[in-house]
Amino acid sequence: MAGHGTEQHPHGADRLCETGDRVYSRAVRRGRVRRRDADPVPCLLELALLHPDPDDMDWLVPTAPQEVMTRLLRAVHDEVSASRHRVGAAVAAVEWYAGLGGRLPSSGTEGSSIRVLEGLSRIQTAMDEATEACTTEVLTVQPGGIRREAELSEGLHRALTLRGRGVRMRDLYNHVARHGQGLLNYLELMGDTVEARTLDEVVDRLILFDRTVAFIPANADHTMALELRHPALVGYFATVFERFWRLAIPLTAPLxxxxxxxxxxxxxxxxxxxxxxxxxxxxxxxxxxxxxxxxxxxxxxxxxxxxxxxxxxxxxxxxxxxxxxxxxxxxxxxxxxxxxxxxxx
Known part of the structure; x- marks a missing residue:
C-alpha cells in the first residue's frame, strides 16, 4: 500500500486493524456496506477485501474470505517451498561431506544427533534398533486416512515386542481413522498398552522412542527419514506431541x-x-x-x-x-x- 492508507493502516490482509476488522466483518455478515462506512479504512479497498457494488456504486461488497486467503497462502506456499529446497540442499551437502572420510576427530555429537536414512530397508533397520533399545514409552503421530491392514501389520511385530517389555504407547490419528476396522482390531489386540486419540488435523508422521530418539520423514514419498537424537530437537517434538494430545479426543469418546x-x-x-x-x-x-x-x-x-x-x-x-x-x-x-x-x- 502507499499514501494515506499506508500511514494509517500499516498491515497486510492477514492482520487487519480493529476498525478494518469491524467494517469487513459487517460487510461479510450483511453482504455489503455503505462506501462512506469504509472511508476510515482505505486498507480494505487497497487490499481488495472490499470492492464497489456494480449495481450501486454507493455500496461496497466483500470479497469472499477464501479468495483473499488463497492469494496470501500462495505467497506463503512459495516461501515454504523455497525453504524446503534450501533445507534439502543443506542436508545433501552434509551427507556429502560426511561421506568424504572419517579423518576429522569426533566432537562427541557430530554424526549422531541427526542421521539421514535413505531407503526403506535402512529406515526399517533403524526403527528396529530403536525398538530394541526402548524401555518406557513410544509416542506416534499417524497422519492420513483409514489405516490399511498392510500398514498396521507391518509395524505389529514392533508393537508386540514393546508390549512384552511393558512399554506404553500413545498414538495420534486423524478423526477419519476412526472408521477403519483394521485400527479398531489392532487396538483391541494391544489392549491397554496402546492409547489412541484423534484430531481433525495432525502433523506429518512422527515416532518418538523414550524421548531420546525421534524419526520424521525427509521427503514426500517417505523413502527417506531423519533420525534425530539431539536433546533440543527431541524435546521440541515431544512438546508438540503433548500439546496435540491434550487437544485430541480419545478414540473411545464420540466427536x-x-x-x-x-x-x-x-x-x-x-x-x-x-x-x-x-x-x-x-x-x-x-x-x-x-x-x-x-x-x-x-x-x-x-x-x-x-x-x-x-x-x-x-x-x-x-x-x-x-x-x-x-x-x-x-x-x-x-x-x-x-x-x-x-x-x-
Missing part, C-alpha cells in the same frame, strides 16, 4: 457436536479450511480423506447453507460461524441464515 443443525463435525472442519482459502486437494490431504469425499461434503455444505456458488458458500460459512475453530462442547444450536436472501443476518 463433539458442532452446535449447528445439519452440519457434521467433518463438514465444520472442511468449512474452516475453505474459509482459510485452501483448495479441495489440500483440504482432503490435511483431513486424511479423498478429494472425491471432500467435494461431496462441500456439496452437502452448500445445500445445507443454501449457497448457490463457492463465493456465496464463503459468506454463508462466515455468517453461521463455521470459519472458526472446533466447536465448544455443549454449545447451543445455531440457526442457519434465511436461505432466501444472500444478505440475511
Amino acid at each position: 463433539p457436536d458442532t452446535g449447528i443443525e445439519g452440519i457434521s463435525h467433518r463438514e465444520q472442519s472442511i468449512a474452516a479450511l475453505l474459509a482459510e482459502g485452501h483448495q479441495d486437494a489440500v483440504i482432503a490431504e490435511r483431513l486424511g480423506i479423498s478429494v472425491r469425499t471432500c467435494r461431496a461434503h462441500i456439496a452437502r455444505l452448500s445445500e445445507t447453507l443454501g449457497a448457490a456458488s463457492r463465493t456465496q458458500l464463503g459468506v454463508r460459512i462466515a455468517q453461521v460461524g463455521l470459519d472458526s475453530a472446533a466447536p465448544t462442547p455443549g454449545a447451543p444450536q445455531v440457526a442457519l441464515p434465511d436461505q432466501g436472501s444472500p444478505t440475511a443476518l
Whole structure:
C-alpha cells in the first residue's frame, strides 16, 4: 500500500486493524456496506477485501474470505517451498561431506544427533534398533486416512515386542481413522498398552522412542527419514506431541457436536479450511480423506447453507460461524441464515 492508507493502516490482509476488522466483518455478515462506512479504512479497498457494488456504486461488497486467503497462502506456499529446497540442499551437502572420510576427530555429537536414512530397508533397520533399545514409552503421530491392514501389520511385530517389555504407547490419528476396522482390531489386540486419540488435523508422521530418539520423514514419498537424537530437537517434538494430545479426543469418546443443525463435525472442519482459502486437494490431504469425499461434503455444505456458488458458500460459512475453530462442547444450536436472501443476518 502507499499514501494515506499506508500511514494509517500499516498491515497486510492477514492482520487487519480493529476498525478494518469491524467494517469487513459487517460487510461479510450483511453482504455489503455503505462506501462512506469504509472511508476510515482505505486498507480494505487497497487490499481488495472490499470492492464497489456494480449495481450501486454507493455500496461496497466483500470479497469472499477464501479468495483473499488463497492469494496470501500462495505467497506463503512459495516461501515454504523455497525453504524446503534450501533445507534439502543443506542436508545433501552434509551427507556429502560426511561421506568424504572419517579423518576429522569426533566432537562427541557430530554424526549422531541427526542421521539421514535413505531407503526403506535402512529406515526399517533403524526403527528396529530403536525398538530394541526402548524401555518406557513410544509416542506416534499417524497422519492420513483409514489405516490399511498392510500398514498396521507391518509395524505389529514392533508393537508386540514393546508390549512384552511393558512399554506404553500413545498414538495420534486423524478423526477419519476412526472408521477403519483394521485400527479398531489392532487396538483391541494391544489392549491397554496402546492409547489412541484423534484430531481433525495432525502433523506429518512422527515416532518418538523414550524421548531420546525421534524419526520424521525427509521427503514426500517417505523413502527417506531423519533420525534425530539431539536433546533440543527431541524435546521440541515431544512438546508438540503433548500439546496435540491434550487437544485430541480419545478414540473411545464420540466427536463433539458442532452446535449447528445439519452440519457434521467433518463438514465444520472442511468449512474452516475453505474459509482459510485452501483448495479441495489440500483440504482432503490435511483431513486424511479423498478429494472425491471432500467435494461431496462441500456439496452437502452448500445445500445445507443454501449457497448457490463457492463465493456465496464463503459468506454463508462466515455468517453461521463455521470459519472458526472446533466447536465448544455443549454449545447451543445455531440457526442457519434465511436461505432466501444472500444478505440475511
